[in-house]
Amino acid sequence: MKIDDLLQQSGEWLRGSGPESDVVMSSRVRLARNLHRFPFLTVAPPSERSAIEAFVRERFEQVLAPRKIHYLTLTRMSNVDRTLLVERHLISREHAQGEGDRGVAVSTDESTSIMVNEEDHLRLQVLRSGLNLEEAWESIDRLDTTLEQHLNYAFHPRFGYLTCCPTNVGTGLRISIMVHLPAAVFAKQMDKVLQTLQRLNYTVRGLYGEGTSPVGDFYQVSNQVTLGKTERDIIGEMRKVIPEVLKFERSWRHKLVEDEPRKLEDKVWRAYGILKNARTISSEETIEHLSSLRLGVNLSIVQGIPISTVNELFIFTQPSHLQKIERKVLETEERDVVRADFIRKRLPSV
Amino acid sequence: MICGKCNKNHATVHVTEVINGVKKEAHLCEECARGAGVGIKFSFSISDILGNLVDAKPPGKPTEKAAQLKCPECGMTYSEFKSKARLGCANDYEVFRAGLIPLLEKIHQATQHVGKTPHTADGQIKKENELVRLKRELDSLVKSENFEKAAEIRDRIRTLEIDLSAGPGAQRV
Helix, strand or coil: CHHHHHHHHCCCCHHHHHHHHHHCEEEEEEEEEEEEECCCCCCCCCHHHHHHHHHHHHHHHHHHHHHEEEECCCCCCCHHHHHHHHHCCCCCHHHHHHCCCCEEEEEECCCCCEEEEECCCEEEEEEEEEHHHHHHHHHHHHHHHHHHHCCCEEECCCCCCCCCCCCCCCCCCEEEEECHHHHHCCCHHHHHHHHHHHCCCCECCCCCCCCCCCCCCCCEEECCCCCCCCCHHHHHHHHHHHHHHHHHHHHHHHHHHHHHHHHHHHHHHHHHHHHHHHCCCCCHHHHHHHHHHHHHHHHCCCCCHHHHHHHHHHHCCCCHHHHHHCEEEEEEEHHHHHHHHHHHCCCCCC | EECCCCCCEEEEEEEEEECCEEEEEEEECHHHHHHHHCCCCCCCCCHHHHHHHCCCCCCCCHHHHHHHHCCCCCCCEHHHHHCCCCCCCHHHHCHHHHHHHHHHHHHCCCCCCCCCCCCCHHHHHHHHHHHHHHHHHHHHHHHHHCCHHHHHHHHHHHHHHHHHCCCCCCCCC
16 A cells, blocks of 8 residues: 555544544544564664564564555655655644655555554554444454464553553553534633533543644544543443533534524535635635535535545645645645645535 | 744744843744743643653652662663653553552552453452442432442452452452
8 A cells, every 4th residue: 555545545543433423524543552672662772662663563474464455665665655645644743744664554444553653662552433433442452462372462460551651551542533623612611611521531622632722613623531440431421421421512512503594504605605615715714614514514404414524624725635636745725725626526416 | 913033923932031130021823932942832642641640659668769760571661751741661550660650649549450351360369350340339328318329339358358458369459
């Protein structure tokens, strides 16, 4: 698999076919793992990093090739290609911008990825469309069990799977549910959601993870506690919390439809109008309008646009995607023109 | 309020300094404040907060002992662990154990893993983790007055305990 292949397809998790996908964009589970007898990356010198990467790669070749998971080395990859992987949600921004020998194994359907030498030696990730934690967990659990037979993990009977940062120790399991909450944002009710979730020990962040402000009304809800609970407990608790968020968002959507139908329709159709007609558009403006359009499609205000098209536009209109599609480096203004053209072409007339 | 230094931008940083009893106030814009080296923080990373949560020395150990605490495998010292709140190798979890336990308590409100164990881990560890998990389940069942299920769990705990006390390495944890 090559990076360019990614441009000819889109991740399965973007189909919008999973449960509750009117509000839940994706379910992500992540496991942090380190190798026994290797220093953690906090102290590992470059030579040791290379040794870890080489060791893992060799094992991956035996284990992962039959599962259609292919290894890409990031060390000599161009900045645009690395950022493309971030835009695809296959690696973290930190991993793209990191140093030293590192890489990522990616499944052809983009549902599974394993970052090598990020903060921990291994970061396994499985993504699913909608609220689908059970399937995501079963898949990552199987992958982890297979890998464990070929790699010796650092494990402690009291502390569990050992990680570089004590916030990940134990199960190493972090669940992130990406929710789209345009009505709650529109009604200025997000404070309530944020406060409640934080009180329950959940972290809520913007679309692109750590240190970013929410873009396009997307929020990532993740668990903070990784130790002292079983994986099933962590998943079970999330399964109880998320439906409350869904109920809240849907109530506000319903209220908008009932109380201010004109205002809502106007917002949605203006967004469609701009996206379908603009000749130059920034990434922020695109996301803002796509968010309104997504709401409009989910509320059947706009018909004839598949939700997968809207979801894919969020991904394909980002800077590295546009540059890869055009096969050249583009300055911001040039990108805004290319982006507008791309959206007009992809968005069906209704 | 306009920045007292460049007289141009809006002042958003307000500094009060007291030197020898003389109070001095300055109102600066972000740019001038940064230029003047005023200790303002624009970014916030989790490791900053975590480091503050690590005790200056492991409980029950004198300060001079803590200063000498160093991992023979990766070379990390207790003060490095405190400042980064990151570990350097698997062995650090043993070396800094005393300082780590209160930190884990603060982050996770727990210090014992009860989740998945690798196949390579011996059966003993698996049973011990299962025991902790069952005891916790028992507590919550008793609290919710589900005595029927609680009795069932209590039996399983007893069987496991007998099993563990008979096996090798029963003193562990």
